[in-house]
Amino acid sequence: MKDPYNVIVAGVGGQGNVVGSQLIGAMLVDMGYRVTIGETYGASQRGGSVMSHLRISKARQYGPLVPPRCADLVIALEPSEAARVLGRYGNPDTVGVVNSRPVYPVDVISGVLSYPPADELLQTVESLCAKTYVLEATERALELGNPILANIIMIGAVAAAGLLPITEEGLEQAIREHMSADKVDINLTAFRIGGEMVN
């Protein structure tokens, strides 16, 4: 893995972005990495763009923000957020793992702005990545009963694609430490579904 390896988890407030990043970070610290996670979000709990920046290194503690054009991996829980983040942090070697389900901004709902057509949006995202995995993560999460599980489905896909050295066992331990025991089973199911989606 490149050092530092820079990951950006992008999404919309309420998609479980921060918790997902925290679980990844906890797993990697247990494996001996120095991890820094910075979160960027506005004042509202829901509906705003949210990014978590993960800096992963064996050498030193990096700052909480990835410099522009320096993302190695972008995990986007929402496709227009993938475009936004790749537009600023992407480079020709960036790998993208993207949930295809849109969350419409309030100005799109009101008709002031329009949301880009799905196929054009995904083409734009792909044009900024060396490799792109597009997943219907929210649809699968809704089948599991809760749209927020899309974040763990995405992490499962990242692990199965070999993009980060994380495992089901590592996730199980991190969930037990950072969430609660009753959340383990459903999250591990989501993790496995994500893995199946890229294999």
Place this chain on the structure above:
Amino acid sequence: MSVLNLDAEGKEVLMMGNEAIARGALEAGLQVAAAYPGNPSSDIIETLAKVAGEMGIHVEWSVNEKVAVEVAAAAAVSNGNALAAMKQNGLNVACDFLLNLNLTGIRGALVVIVADDPSGISSSNEEDSRIFAKLADLPLLEPATFHEAKEMVRYAFDLSRQIGNPVIVRSVTRISHARGNVVLGPLPKERPPLRFDTSFPLCPLPTALTHPVLHRRLAQAADLMADSPFNTYDGPDAPELLIITCGAGWLFAAEAVDLLGLGSRVGILKVGTTWPLPTAFLLKHLKTTERVLFFEEVDPVLENNVLQLYAQHNRELPRIEFRGKGSGTVPAIGELSPDLVMDCLSKVTGVQPPEIDPAYAARAKRAIDGYAPVRSLAFCAGCPHRASLWAIKQAIALDGRNGVLFGDIGCYSLGIMSTGFFQLKTLHAMGSGAGMACGFGSFERLGVDQPSLAICGDSTFFHAVVPSLINAAHQQSDFLLMVLDNGGTAMTGFQPHPGTATDAMGKPAPRMSIESICNSLGIETFVRDPFELQTATETVYDLIQKRSGPKVLVLRQQCALVRSKKEGRRYRMTIDSQRCIGEECGCNRLCTRVFKCPGLNWDKGLNRSSIDEAICVGCGVCADVCPTRAIVREGA
């Protein structure tokens, strides 16, 4: 057991900066911690509260920051180890007490944590609270990493006890709200006994005696911090350019020097003890260079202090060109970032950052411009504030006298924006809406005929609104205060407050009733559910017709995030496609164009409204907004 009180010396864990601060306090033998929630500081007390029982310490959410510092100080004047935490605005509230406490000194340890929010990411302002340390003659420490945050807080307790005065530790969003590796230290087995020595009082008078003592304590702190491990230098012996930085600026500067390949030419001096300055350490390094560049957030506090030091010692120092905020090299506002630091460094050294393929850059620009629609701040799906502001909007319009809605700090501050129908007309400090509305409601003899209204949150009510209400009752100001009671301190993460039935540690606590407090002041008080839109609207309308002194309307409905987690959806919402006739209706898409709850969507293809089932929380309010009753609620 939480990682916060894990007894595992030497273990390396991932911690949020705020957790690291809390851990540092526990490693120092913390006994009392108090705060009022405010991001980016809230997690400090929140995480301490979770282990308070196991650790046998007292942790509380106080009613406001001044009381929090007073509670902590009560322990610190009684030989105890105490911490108070707040955001930058909170220090304003607390400083009246703090600027007297510094003159009496303490008889234990008090560490005041202030988490600043450069760029105002979750704040109404971006004030730099470091100025208070100079104003109060109190030592100031600034951590640059998560592990250092823990170590520094532990050190601050020792320093405070040694000098007999509070010590301020200033964090920023990028430390407090970020996460990184922290190595756990030992947790002490013994803590000092708490006892107030009544043999002599604590009194700041006469200042002719206490003020010199304060100065001596600060000088003692300077001596103790002179060889602090928190001040470091990394770089060549005689750097072409010396970067002087502190806090989050250090991590950004180190990375920028690497990315520009400047390691052999540029040195980085990190100051952790920003006040009083480590003069010998600074002078030693100022002798080695002719160019200095400062990076800090937000104001040029370190910069100006170093310039003053330079002026005092100019005869023994080389001619130095200073660049920073004063020279216009670094922006005078906002937080730092890796790219901003790299740009400034590039400007000063002439070394250009690595370039990206222009074709890629063009595609990237197109992606941002055309494929990433802006996400304006909006109330959450099912937020009761949306319903309250809808009712207020209707009532003010029906009244027709151009009523003014004064406001303050909370989630409902978004009422000033489109998501709150632009109803809020002022936004300043905690409780200031009620105070201003109290004033505006007293100006009838000056010819003012606009109704005066204010909103505040339930937590804000206790924090800062009660004195304004007492004032209004006494002055007989004609205004309507609406308390948007959503059952907790929602904006900062649902912390309890005096109106909730539990305390910070999760124990049952007496619940203060907002309406009983108002009634006891002789103020007419009503309670409505904002989800009952029609009744809420009529009540607001009726109350602004009355000219009988202050009135209070509690608009009570639980925060949507709490409610949907606890109860799930109240209703399953659907669109009756026979009734929703799209653009032909004449409502001009009232539900999505104006009300615009994120759970709704306008399906352009079908020319109909639709419900987004991944977002809708089933509050049912939109059913009452639709003029043709095309939005249908069914029991979930």
